[in-house]
Amino acid sequence: MPSKKALVRRPSPRLAEGLVTHIEREGIDADLAVEQWEAYVTALRAHGWDTIEVDPADDCPDSVFVEDTVVMYRNVALIARPGAESRRDETAGVEEAVAGLGCSVNWIWEPGTLEGGDVLKIGDTVYVGRGGRTNAAGVQQLRAAFEPLGARVVAVPVSKVLHLKSAVTALPDGTVIGHIPKMDTPSLFARFLPVPEEAGTHVVLLGGDKLLMAASAPKTAELFSDLGYEPVVVDISEFEKLEGCVTCLSVRLRDLYV
Numbered sequence: 001m002p003s004k005k006a007l008v009r010r011p012s013p014r015l016a017e018g019l020v021t022h023i024e025r026e027g028i029d030a031d032l033a034v035e036q037w038e039a040y041v042t043a044l045r046a047h048g049w050d051t052i053e054v055d056p057a058d059d060c061p062d063s064v065f066v067e068d069t070v071v072m073y074r075n076v077a078l079i080a081r082p083g084a085e086s087r088r089d090e091t092a093g094v095e096e097a098v099a100g101l102g103c104s105v106n107w108i109w110e111p112g113t114l115e116g117g118d119v120l121k122i123g124d125t126v127y128v129g130r131g132g133r134t135n136a137a138g139v140q141q142l143r144a145a146f147e148p149l150g151a152r153v154v155a156v157p158v159s160k161v162l163h164l165k166s167a168v169t170a171l172p173d174g175t176v177i178g179h180i181p182k183m184d185t186p187s188l189f190a191r192f193l194p195v196p197e198e199a200g201t202h203v204v205l206l207g208g209d210k211l212l213m214a215a216s217a218p219k220t221a222e223l224f225s226d227l228g229y230e231p232v233v234v235d236i237s238e239f240e241k242l243e244g245c246v247t248c249l250s251v252r253l254r255d256l257y258v
């Protein structure tokens, strides 16, 4: 049967040194960050996800943002090549974890760069943000890896935020949600619902009507409740100070048959 496994990675003790690109740096409370991460993992587990901890990468400040290191399509794990050089050592442990789970492993190679936060899958459509972290060669390599497996890869310009999924994700019915002031080209998405908060664009589909969301997007949570969804809210303030969001703290392995 389809898997409900999700990769997570414990925050590095050097989390406070994580990268910031589009926002002002703020101090991080390391203990609170660990508490928030544990609550996030508990929320996944409470909704039936079997969480698998990738070995920690304590020397890599941004390693908790495990989503950026690998992109899953069916049983294939495409190991990213982060555009941020300080993040390149994060991929080895993730490669080991996905290989250990029986995934087929493929890689983004130099000169390609690609981070998982730039990849949004909706059914067999794979949107990929071409922005600060993912280059044209990365997009080509993603196409070459996934189109033979049945994916349709759609490239999306991203200039106002860190990753495509910093401003756009999707609801369970495939409706794309986004925060228009942070999007380059909202018209690329056929069925699109604007949301009032940037953090409201980040949802992790927990199953059924349940959407894991950040506490920093109360108006969007209200909008989703009104549409018949059930927001499951977690506070991830310490990760948001590093441009992180609920989506980047895990990788769900939905199509892995084990």
Ligand SMILES: NC(=O)NCCC[C@H](N)C(=O)O
Binding pocket: 018, 019, 020, 021, 062, 065, 067, 068, 084, 087, 116, 117, 118, 162, 163, 165, 166, 242, 243, 244, 245, 247, 248
């Ligand atoms: N997928 C994501 O949204 N990842 C967040 C990464 C944040 C980290 N501080 C970075 O700049 O790489």
